[in-house]
Amino acid sequence: MRIAAVPLTVLLATAALGQEAAPPVPEAPKKFAVVDFPFDGGGALAATWEKMPYDDRVSYVILSAPAKEGPWTACLTVKGTEGWKSEAGLPPGGWGGEKDVHYAKITKLADAGMAPVVEDGRETWFRIRATLDDKVLESEPVAATSSKNPPLAAVAEVKFEDFTSDNGSAVAATWRAGPDDEKTTYYVLVAASENGPWAVAESTPGGENFMPDAGLPFWLWGRDKDVHFLKITKSPLGPLQPNEDPATHTRAPTPDWWFRLVAESGGSRWESAPVKLRPEWNVFDWAKLNKFFYMIGFAAVCLVVIRIARGRHLFIRRIPGLDAVDEAVGRATEMGKPIYYLTGRNSMTDVSTVAATLILGEIAKKVATYDTQIKVPHTDAIVMAVCQEITREAYITAGRPDAFREDSNFFVTDDQFGYTAAVDGMMVREKPAACFYMGYYYAEALLLAETGASTGAIQVAGTDADHQLPFFVTACDYTLIGEELYAAGAYLSREPVLVGTLRAQDVGKAVILAGLLILTVVATIAQWVSASETDPKKAWSWQEVWIFDLVRGN
Amino acid sequence: MLFAKRQLPLIICFVVGVVTALQDFVPTNFSQKVSIWLSDWYIIAAMFASLLGFGSVALVHSGRIRRQMKGWGYSVLVFVGVVAMFAVGVISGGKEVSDSGSPTPLTWMYVYAMVPLQATMFSLLGFYVASAAFRSFRAKSLESTLLLAAALIVLIGNVPFSNYLWSAKMGLTEWQGIKIGMPDIVGWVMSTPNVAARRGVAFGVALGAIATALKIIFGIERAYLGGGD
Structure with missing residues (x-):
C-alpha cells in the first residue's frame, strides 16, 4: 500500500507543480468605453470592454445615468460568452475586429419596454457591473454622446478593371479624389459573391496612391494626379487567381470576384455599388511595347547591315x-x-x-x-x-x-x-x-x-x-x-558578315546618343517649368515626361 | 549525320532563341512555365556535364600520377580529397544537421576546411589591391593623374577624420549655395563622372550582347558548334 502511494504522491506533486497559477480576479472590467455608434443616423452608442478571467461565469450589466452621480439604471445585460467586437458587423475604419473585446450596442437607457432612447447631443453616463459568482465588480463611470453621422459625399469615377498586361492575377481600382481627400480613408472590399461576406483587400489613406504611382507607361495608363489607384492581387480568401495544385499541376479556373469601394471620414461612410469582375490573362505585355520595337528595330538594322556588308570591306578601328x-x-x-x-x-x-x-x-x-x-x-x-x-x-x-x-x-x-x-x-x-x-x-x-x-x-x-x-x-x-x-x-x-554586326552596333549607339541628347534637353526644360510651378499637384517633374518612358521601359 | 551535327543544332538554337526572346513579352502563366521548363532543361544538362567535368579532373590527374610528373603527389591529394568528402557526405546522409540537431561531419568539413581555405584566398585580395593601386596611381600622364586625383578624393573622403578636418576645422561645407562637404564631393565623383563612364560601357555591352545573341540565333555565328562556316 505504501509502495503504491509513493508514485501517486509523486504524480500529484508533479501535476501540482506543472499547473499554472489561477489568474486573479480583477477589481473591475478593464478598458470599459462608450463611443458614438459609427456610420449611423444617430440614436445609438457602442460600449466595449475587455474579456475578464472566468468570463464564461460572468454576467455583465451596463448601467446608465443622466449625471455622474446617478441615479443609475440597468439598461443592458450581456452574458460573458457573447457580444464580441468582431461580431459587430461594422465596416473597417476606426472599428477593430478584436475577438477578445466585448461589444454592445446601446439604443435605450433602461432595460424596459417604454424606456427612454438614446438622444443625439445629450451626454449620458455609463458604467458596467460584472457579477462573478458572489462578487460584484464595477467600472468607473464614463460619459458618451450620440450624434448623427451625415452620409459622406459620393466618390466619383469609381472603376474596377482587369489590370492590364499581366497574367490575370490583378485588378485595378481607380476613383477620383474628393474635396476632403486628405481626411478620408479608402478601402477596397472584395467578396466571392454579391451578398458577401465582404473583406478588405487593400486600403489607402487619402492623399496617397495616385495613377502615376502605378508605374505603367503613358500609352497604357493615365497620369491624372487626382485619380487614386490601387492594385488588388489578393483577397482574404487567397489570391484572386487560384494557385496551382502541386499534386495535379492544374489550376482551377479563375472565379468571378465582387468589388466595392468604401470611403470613410470621421464617423461618416460611403460605399459604391458592388462590381463583378474576373481578372483575365493578357497575351501581350503592352507595357513592354517600346522594348519590343527596340528589339525588332535593332535586329532589322543588324540583318540589313550584314546584307550590305557581304562582299564589301568595312572599316574597323584598331583594337x-x-x-x-x-x-x-x-x-x-x-x-x-x-x-x-x-x-x-x-x-x-x-x-x-x-x-x-x-x-x-x-x-x-x-x-x-x-x-x-x-x-x-x-x-x-x-x-x-x-x-x-x-x-x-x-x-x-x-x-x-x-x-x-x-x-x-x-x-x-x-x-x-x-x-x-x-x-x-x-x-x-x-x-x-x-x-x-x-x-x-x-x-x-x-x-x-x-x-x-x-x-x-x-x-x-x-x-x-x-x-x-x-x-x-x-x-x-x-x-x-x-x-x-x-x-x-x-x-x-x-569575316565581312561578322564585321557587319559591329557596324550595326555603331548605328545602335548613334541612336542612343541622339536619344540621350534629346532627352537631356527635354529634362532640362521640364525641370525649369516645374520650378516655376507653385502648386505641387500641378508641378511636373522630368520623371513624368512621357518620352522618358520610351527609354526607361516603364 | 551532318544534319544532326550542323542543321539540327541551328534549328534548335533558332527556335529556342526566338521563343525565349518572345516569352518575355507574353505575361501568361503558360509563357512563364515555358521559361521555367527551359531553365530546368539547362539544369538537367548541367548535371550531366558535371559528370563530364569530374571525368576531366580524373583524366588529368590520373595521367600525372601515371607518368609520375613533377608534383604528382598533389594529384594524389585531389583523389584523397574527393574520396574523403564523398565518404563524409555518405556518412552524414547528405544532411547538414543531424536529427539530434548537431552539425554533421559534412558541415564540419565545410565550415572548418572549405570556408577557411576560401577565406584565405579571398583575403589575399586586400594585398593585391594595394599592390595594384601602387602601380596604377602614378602620375605619368594626364589620364593617370586624373585617376590618381579621383582615387585620392574617394579614399580620403571615406575617412571620417578627413571630414572632421575639412568641415569642422576648415569650415568648408558650402560655397555659393553648393554643398562642398567631403561626403558631397565623394558623392559627386561616384554618382556623376563614375556613373557616366559606367553607363557608357553598359550601353556598348548591351548592344554587343544583343548583336552576339542575334548572330547565334540566326546562325550567322556558328563557331560555338565546333566549326566555322
Missing part, C-alpha cells in the same frame, strides 16, 4: 588588345611556354562567355599555326565541352589536327576560390608566356591578373564586368572594355 594576340602567340612560341586562356566564371547562358568561346576559336587557330601550346582551365563543365569542340575545330581549320591535345581544355572546379588557387598555382609553376582573361569575372579577377603579371606574361583581358575593369586595366597589358569583347571575334576573323 590594340586584339592586335597583341599575334605578339603574345609569337612570344609563347619563342619561349616554348604555354598560353593560358580563361573563359570567365559564368556558364554558357551568359553572352560574355559565348563571346569568350568565339575568341578562343580564333586564338586557337593562331596557336595551332605557330605550333605552340594552349591551356584552357574551366570552371564550368558545359563551357569546357563547347571549348573542346571549338579548339579541335580550330586545329583542323589550321591544318594541324595532329597537334591538338585532348587535355588542352580541362575542368578544375566550380568553386570560385578553389579555381583561382588552382589556376594561380599553375601560372606560378609554369610561368606562361601569355594569359588571356575573357568573359565575366568576379572577385577572382585581380587575384588571377596580379598573379599572371607577377610571372611576367603578356596579359590581355576582355570583360563586360564593369566592376572588374579597373583591376584588369591595372594588372594587364591590354584590356578589351565592354563591347570590345563582343567585337573581338569579328575583329580577329575579319
